[in-house]
């Protein structure tokens with residue numbers, strides 16, 4: 001066992017750089033996904049078809065075609081068109097587009113579940129459409145969508161392990177290196193999985209704190225389950241599961257399935 | 259170089275479809291069965307078993323749910339290196355998604371009105387019988403669409419089996435690309451097959467959800 | 474008690490309904506409706522549930538789409554106008570100019586939960602009318618004082634009682650200096666003991682301002698006290714139109730009589 005720990009200590013710099021790659025993919029992916037989710041989510045609920053139809057098509061396309069296919073597309077196909085992307089960028093693009101499409105449905109559903117009276121009161125005060133959305137609707141939708149977005153962010157983190165397939169030296173890769181140096185699968189992979197778990201759990205904690213803050217701004221009590229709980233939402237409609245999130249509004253109002 | 263060749267697209271299609279049926283579909287179907295059954299067992303365990311069992315089960319499920327399938331596949335593959343990849347892959351997918359489906363069942367079970375339990379008690383039904391005849395049938399109905407969406411999700415995760423050397427449809431597409439040095443058609447076709455399999459299913463599930471919601 | 478001030482009840486109609494048609498799908502709610510509300514006039518709409526009272530207010534606030542006909546505000550077309558005999562929709566920017574003159578108070582208050590009480594009131598004056606935040610703040614505090622909530626300016630709306638929330642909503646609407654105020658059953662969602670405080674505020678406003686008001690209410694005493702005119706609706710049509718004294722004491726129409734008997 002002490003051999004294992006010696007190997008672990010020797011591998012720490014590599015593991016650290018692996019974690020760094022994984023974090024880069026995660027952060028880049030989450031940021032891109034968030035931007036895409038807002039653009040496509042708003043587009044998909046636009047009354048104008050030139051905005052709605054392309055948004056819907058992109059959402060269904062990126063949800064429907066599998067992450068690895070999208071990754072390979074950026075990795076193998078784009079160079080054939082003369083666009084050579086660095087592997088990290090390929091990963092960020094694929095992750096951002098794939099999970100962004102799921103998150104777009106979350107955004108759409110959350111905005112739709114803000115009570116109609118809020119829109120109407122804003123209209124009655126003659127607020128401009130942009131101001132209405134930004135200052136009145138979004139803060140309320142935001143509080144509703146955080147748990148679902150957090151779930152997707154954790155899934156995105158797990159999705160970053162595909163980087164291993166295009167030979168990036170991420171945490172999964174370095175974990176496998178550790179297995180080869182120690183010859184102890186259980187030990188090496190235990191270390192790797194705990195690494196992912198810790199990152200995921202930190203993300204959940206961050207999301208819980210964000211949600212708590214967002215709800216307090218709306219004068220609502222703290223979310224159910226406390227700061228350390230992990231709540232699972234439906235990936236497809238991203239509606240909070242009824243029992244797991246009683247009292248919270250369903251974000252999936254009219255939302256689509258995968 | 260031309261950007262898209264229908265000839266190549268048609269040429270690669272048969273081998274992709276074979277891989278789709280033999281690996282993707284088989285893994286999804288068997289994986290789903292494992293996930294559905296194991297998920298239900300876990301959900302019931304968490305509701306009925308004493309805390310010293312329920313808590314560790316919950317913790318393990320949480321751990322599985324918060325770590326990547328890819329690393330789980332590799333871990334299992336190198337631990338049980340005598341078992342063939344497809345078998346291991348299917349089990350890993352099944353267990354991973356059981357951790358999600360258990361949550362679906364849990365919310366379904368929680369949604370069964372308390373009055374149902376009380377009525378069953380009033381009729382002196384045994385707990386086992388109450389579960390089997392009253393709770394599970396009702397919980398299943400409401401959870402069906404949500405379970406379905408996880409099945410679709412699993413379908414799109416089957417390409418990860420490639421890390422344990424199972425040649426699934428996407429690997430097949432990649433292989434075609436490395437043979438011919440053209441990836442465009444093969445990868446795109448693989449994506450479209452996924453889309454063709456998942457989109458109609460999701461539309462059906464949405465209908466089912468609406469139908470069930472109206473009762 | 475009859476309305477005390479009728480000074481401003483002269484001139485151009487503040488609101489004119491001209492051949493107004495409103496359908497929800499196949500359901501025709503308003504069919505060829507015509508009526509005027511003069512400037513400074515306070516008109517109460519009464520009638521059975523589903524007779525279209527809310528729909529009328531929502532059409533004026535442009536919360537519903539007008540199926541046919543025209544609505545004029547201050548003599549200007551609101552959402553549609555006639556050009557060469559054809560009915561065309563106005564541009565959103567033009568519509569916005571008219572709706573700025575109109576304020577509405579809702580049954581469910583609809584305060585913005587992400588803003589403090591005062592922010593609820595100052596948001597639109599600052600960002601729609603372009604007032605300085607100082608000015609909006611001063612005016613907001615004045616209005617809060619008027620509705621008896623001066624001490625709640627920094628409070629969170631959800632911490633207030635229903636009656637208090639509704640009084641904030643009234644102050645919020647007044648902060649835009651509307652020429653027209655629409656009140657749709659503003660006390661229906663309140664516990665009975667909170668109704669009085671809200672009606673009291675509205676009575677004060679009626680007494681001290683010449684804002685044109687279109688009121689839907691089940692509080693018949695209140696309607697009698699503040700309105701100049703009462704319109705009785707049924708099936709999307711005006712069944713009877715009279716001064717409150719006449720309407721509530723000796724209505725001519727049988728339908729009105731049975732309706733009033735049921736609610737009084």
Ligand SMILES: Nc1ncnc2c1ncn2[C@@H]1O[C@H](COP(=O)(O)OP(=O)(O)OP(=O)(O)O)[C@@H](O)[C@H]1O
Pocket residue numbers: 497500502520521522523524525526527528529
């Ligand atoms: N958004 C809508 N979609 C379809 N039908 C509607 C809608 N809003 C109102 N209606 C219909 O229009 C008719 C008039 O409704 P409205 O709300 O104006 O009545 P009301 O006089 O305000 O009734 P109440 O006293 O109950 O508030 C009703 O038959 C109602 O069902």
Ligand SMILES: [Mg+2]
Pocket residue numbers: 526527528658
């Ligand atoms: Mg009404």
